[in-house]
Amino acid sequence: MPPLLGGRYRLDKLIGGGGMGEVWQGHDEVLDRTVAIKIIRPHLADDENIRARLRVEAQLAGKLHHPGIVDVFDYGEDEEDGKPVPFLVMPLIDGAPLSALLAERGTLSTGETMAIVSEIAAALEVAHEAGIVHRDLKPGNILVTPDGRVMLVDFGIAHAAGGEPLTQTGALVGTADYLSPEQAAGRTATPASDLYSLGVVAYTCLSGALPFHRDSDIATALAHLNDAAPALPETVPDEATTLVGALLAKEPSARPSSATAVSVEAAALATSIPAPPGHAPEMSGEPTMPDAAARPDDTLPGIVERPVSVGAPGDDPATLVAAPTGGSTVAAEHERRGRPRRMVLLSSALVVLIAAALGWMLLGGGADTVTVPNVDGKSQSAATAALEKAGLEVEIRKVDVAHIKAGEVVRQSPRAGTDVDEGSTVTLSVATGRVRIPVDKLVGSTYDEAAALLDRYGLKATPLFAQSDKPAGTVIDVDPSTTAKSGATVTLTVSNGVVPRDSSNEGKGKGKKDPKEEKKPAGKKDPKPKDQPDPSQPTPTDTSTTPTDGS
Template sequence: MTAQPRLLGGRYEIGGMIGYGGMAEVHRGRDIRLGRDVAIKMLRTDLARDETFLTRFRREAHNAATLNHPSIVAVYDTGEDTDSGVPVPYIVMEFVEGRTLKEVLTAEGRLSPRRACEILADVCAALDFSHRHQIIHRDVKPGNVMLSSNGQIKVMDFGIARALAAGQATMTQTSAVIGTAQYLSPEQARGETVDARSDVYASGCLIYELLCGEPPFTGDNPVSVAYQHVREAPIPPSHRNPDVPPSVDAITLKALEKNPINRYQSAGEMRDDLERAIAGRPVLATPVMSQEERTQLLAAQRADDTRVAPVVSDRPKKNTGKKVAAAVIALALVAGLGFLTWYLTAGDGATVAVPKVVGMKEAEAVERIEKAELKAKVEEVPSSDQEKGDVTDQDPGALKKVEKNSTVILKVGKGRTTVTVPDLSNLIGCPEMKSKLKAAELKIKCEEVSSSKDKGAFIDQQPDAGEKLKSGETVEVKVSNNDTTTVPDVSGMSEQKACKKIEEAGFSCDVSSDLQAVSDPDDAGKVVDQTPDAEAEAEKNSTVTIYIGGIQVPKLRELTVEEARDAAEEAGLEFDAGSAPDDFIVESQDPPEGEVVEDGTTVTVTAQPDIGT
């Protein structure tokens, strides 16, 4: 008997689970009254016994039902059901066909800046709407944003993070909360009161990940990630993705400001700036200074620094001893701070950020490296003619912190040069050949072809060894895949011996039923032909067909019995004329003339007296 599907509220059929979170499960469902698919979110049964979770889920279900916006997953209904006597609240929502941004990032990697801005503009519109209805999301992340099959953005899970926070879940409690640590605002990480600007910060983390393929801060555990949210400045997106324009850099970093006062004060403000960036208009966010601009600004400030000597009064004062001690301590602190500053900025402990020089001309890049108090080592590498003289790579990479006077290796393109194609015939396998061609500044296209040679053995190369090519061009190489072997020669052998030899060579043996006529009776019963031919290359385990020689029956009719007997025996056949005398004339024969038969086959004839005698 088929089990009836569970019904909620007498109208919602519950299907399979399509998602789950820290406190709720989401099932695919069916509204049997309206005949439409829905998503049903239910508080987990184990949490439904906790009055705190139960109360807050009920309140959040009510709040979520008030949000009616095209970029927010619609809530159709709310209610409660019972499970073993325990009340379980549920939310019936719009069912969205599509993928989460987390799934999009996994499948496609980072997105183009324009597409990322368009997505975030819709997310911000949804957040701004919810904020105006006094609902803070608190868990903005790629997994909570759907991209529908028609390209529409849908934000999910409004208010659920609030319920989790009220349940005092810690960052180490579940893996789901650990993941969320990558999108925590500094005030959330510190456990402070949050407002709509926390969602703005999370939106900054979200667009950062869309632009760069990874969040602004990552770490081995949620505590280290939370610390970075509080203390560390994010690397500008353009330093990880050169396609990011300054306007989008500025928007992202403004949303990621540590102090909420310095962020966009609403999701609506952030959306307005995103739309300006999409339209190519100036944005309100402060442009991000380059490393060179920051270095020049700091140098100018240091040049203007002055030191004012303290003024010492000659008038006697009370408690002189205590004041002198305090002054000595203060001077020691100043001296210590001064030494620390010198050690970190000019002394042996000083570190500097490696400037980004990829794409620059060699001379400009070397100058930039040396200005940063580092040493440049240039190594020429093959490149296109367009990249000749340009830095194509650097090590350490841009913005890496290194000690002053460290060496930065600059890979500079030397363009395409004329090189000689090396001989690959003595090498085995594509990797060896690729290595030799790489040393000659050439590329390889390696193809395995049928051959009886050892696997990977050289078959052919084009162009041939010794010819000239431009560096970076491709040599086409063919190597053996060892899927063929040589067909043995079995001509003149008996059927049994021939098949044995064929099978020993790795083939199947097939004997043709069609005998082949031979002129020499000695060849009858032996192999006179084969397919494929002897010494040919054929795939292993394929079939070799052999053809056996046979006797072509001669014409015996109209001969005397004696003549017919002689002719049959000469051809290697047996003869049977019954009791007919030798001078009788043969009238018929079986087998008939021309048929090819095995050696020793009997030809039976009928004969009559010669009527002419």
């Protein structure tokens, strides 16, 4: 390896690797900063397609600037022994992939899951607005940091609108368990495809299981096309179940309209981002990119995995990712699953096979089915009338959601265009016109941050200053603290930085004497005031209040 990659970057320590590449902790000699450097393995660097993917990742990720997307500092190609050495330079991130967190804990709470969904959806919106579809969203490509953030990584197979695809015609690349139905069928991935994959991630976080995993990648792809996801645990609130169900809609048009809409709706159910493995208070360690041992299902973020033909001979999972070291929870999970999730290259022949299998199943469709009409955005009464006219039953669920007026249908399940048996029940999520207030996110933030967050929820903020030992400008209380009508004003109690006095100790130990203990001068008596009450009569109670300093 050259002493300095590109004449600038020093390789200090190998911190992880996968079947296709390595990630090093390095040092930028020009800007004097620690960085992470991704390098394609020498025996694969001659492959122009692999080098092109790394370049595309640099170009696409380099266009995106968002706290939830890992930056790309630089891309270059050096040379060693006449062979190219392509490399990508990124910040060194302190954290671990979501896949490692799931391997350690099994499941996450609804609040934690929705916090992750909200943040990743916000990052996806930035990519989608730039015309970029990630195409490989999965827990292995989501980093969880100790400071309560999640970050989207690995745009190695992302595709920009109008750009040339890096796969052959009729083929697609993705990870089988997280493929959208349209990707499984060989159609072009769109922003809605990323939302479907995010739905699979959310389902996995909430249930600890993959909703469409089957014994083979072909069967998994077909399950994405045809099967409904198993029900989430009963402990998951209806609002979260509805959102995940909408993300997993088979038709792209039936999914939420944008990543922003998902982010806002998930934020209303969110609590906090969980700490990544290895960052409990009693543990410490230097910041690194997550290593292969912490990734039971995937290679390191950004490492281009070897596309594997489904059922290809010689498909050895050990060549895809380094196995976790023994003795750890992550290693046990890796052992339990038996093999990592594979990056799938579905050939045109496989796409035909899937289409044929789908057609065969459709030929067996039953009679007396109806197509669910689209009632999203309609009033509850109009939507109910349309569904009943189509021969369907209606169930209403009230949901608190921002920016939607009361009585309007937010979502329907099954989604529009789905063929169901006549008499089936369609569940309508209808807006209450109220918004759930994210108190946990407001308390402890600055007033400006809290006001901006409330504005995202369609609410207004007004300050009420109070004495507190919290730093000046910090929100210490919220009223109301449950829900509020859309457009309503929420009072944020803000610390003025003044610590309230303890009045119970005032006057004690400060040289003041108790009047009862004062001694009268010898030989003198106090004259009896003219209005002194008769000692034989009851003494009236003094109800006045004497102001103290600072009142």
